[in-house]
Amino acid sequence: MTPDDKAFLTALFDAAVDAADPAVALQGHLPDPPAGRTVVIGAGKGAAQLARAFEEAWDGPVEGIVVTRYGYAAECGALKVLEAAHPVPDEAGAAATEEILTLLAGLAEDDLVVALITGGGSALLAAPPDGLTLADERALNEALLASGAPIGAMNAIRKQVSRVKGGRLAAATRARVVSLIVSDVPGDDPAEVASGPTVPGPATRDTALAAIRAWNIDLPPRIRAHLDTAPEDAPSVDDPALAGNEVHVIASAARSLDAAATLARAQGIPAHILSDAMEGEARDIARAHAAVAREIALRGRPFARPCLLLSGGETTVTLRHKGRGGRNTEFLLSFALAIEGMEGIVALAADTDGIDGSEDNAGAFADGATCAAMRAAGVDPAEALARNDAWTAFDACGQIFAPGPTGTNVNDFRAILIR
Structure with a gap:
């Protein structure tokens, strides 16, 4: 993931927070x-x-x-x-x-x-x-x-x-x-x-x-x-x-997603809001997002490249083990596994209040090379997901997103850029 990718996704998050x-x-x-x-x-x-x-x-x-x-x-x-x-x-x-x-x-x-x-x-x-x-x-x-x-x-x-x-x-x-x-x-x-x-x-x-x-x-x-x-x-x-x-x-999340979409369109990136009210198990919702992103990257449908996918709502995590992290890092770890090896897909998932779950980060960044970077750092991403330990995996590869408390809260923010 390039510095420009992170800067773009961070700007979208900031626009969403500023709207609230x-x-x-x-x-x-x-x-x-x-x-x-x-x-x-x-x-x-x-x-x-x-x-x-x-x-x-x-x-x-x-x-x-x-x-x-x-x-x-x-x-x-x-x-x-x-x-x-x-x-x-x-x-x-x-x-x-x-x-x-x-x-x-x-x-x-x-x-x-x-x-x-x-x-x-x-x-x-x-x-x-x-x-x-x-x-x-x-x-x-x-x-x-x-x-x-x-x-x-x-x-x-x-x-x-x-x-x-x-x-x-x-x-x-x-x-x-x-x-x-x-x-x-x-x-x-x-x-x-x-x-x-x-x-x-x-x-x-x-x-x-x-x-x-x-x-x-x-x-x-x-x-x-x-x-x-x-x-x-x-x-x-x-x-x-x-x-x-x-x-x-x-x-609300709807207004914040609209603000992020407006910013992306102003920079020439068509933006599509999937939903501001997504619920369900974080790892399952992630796989659904990944399937859409892969379809766009491989076949140009349902949207043409480049484009931005945005979504909000509140996913949940069924705790199977006492790992470190929250629903947004768990979402993104599952997403990273589902797009592993794909080029041209970058993503940010974060809580708009600035804190995701048990740690001091809002979320994390991921792309198709994230899982390989985790393994190189000595962390198996699939095992980390099974342990509800997403924070450890993203911290190991340096892709934690930690803006600090934002002073507002309109729940989850997810942005996926397909080049």
Whole structure:
């Protein structure tokens, strides 16, 4: 892979991230000031940057609390930024959630709550229901992350094991709630982002139980007992108490992919967006992408060369071993194996928040020579894929992509250039 290839793919990633920049995304979405207090709450890997942008844009007094992942904080003025663990919740997240609940409980009807919600908020807002503990919520997250189930199935279960998810956070206050959401979920359903703390959805306990059966998820016994016996107390989508609330998706994978496509076309490369809502096992989705890329490279169909393929969404990884990496590096390792020996295909797969899985990289680069480079460095790529150890393989051959935290999150970004 040439330096020009990496520069081009990196520029596409940067364009996608810039399209989800909090300051840009907020434009045109600020609510009217209330008669009473303006309180900001928020959660997610991009919540602190979104809070800072809101504070700079808001004309009037503001107060509030947002919680983000460790290392993702941004300096704000009146707004308090707290940090906690992701993707498995910790005591700091639980304490931050209680602080937010206390703040909401003290508000009145003429106050306004602005909820800034981005991907990652589900783990950062930790509030187990009565009868369960933080250790139970941690065990639930670990089981779900290892299951390979899609995000919708995981969220359906999480919403039934929380005092804040599934719209419960919005129901905890008498104030009107305006939710400004950066979507990281396929289809951009606001009720799915961060498990919908301020947006009720249709998922019920029966939905959760069906997801467990469909994906054969092995839940901790205490969690399963709770699901079997607990009442369904999440607000419904037509709950009159939430009737005055507003929900706005202000940034999404679709808009970010459009920005990357526009940049490529401006440089003379026809760009094709396959989908912004791809779900499924990362290694399987990779093989499908590779099949399309190979068809273009070998036969010029369904698109003529040169061209760029773009896709987004959220793949999953069924953990078979405790290797190092995340879903984007796993995708790309499977992709690299499927295009091995091919010339003229280069690719980048990365998480738009800047962190992919267990390490500090966003993703990696690959081309037809990547697997040979891994073997030359002493790593068998097929064995690494079997061990869920994609990071080690890409690190060995120097093809890690590590831009650092980006301050936003619209999920997976995949760019495949066929010359």
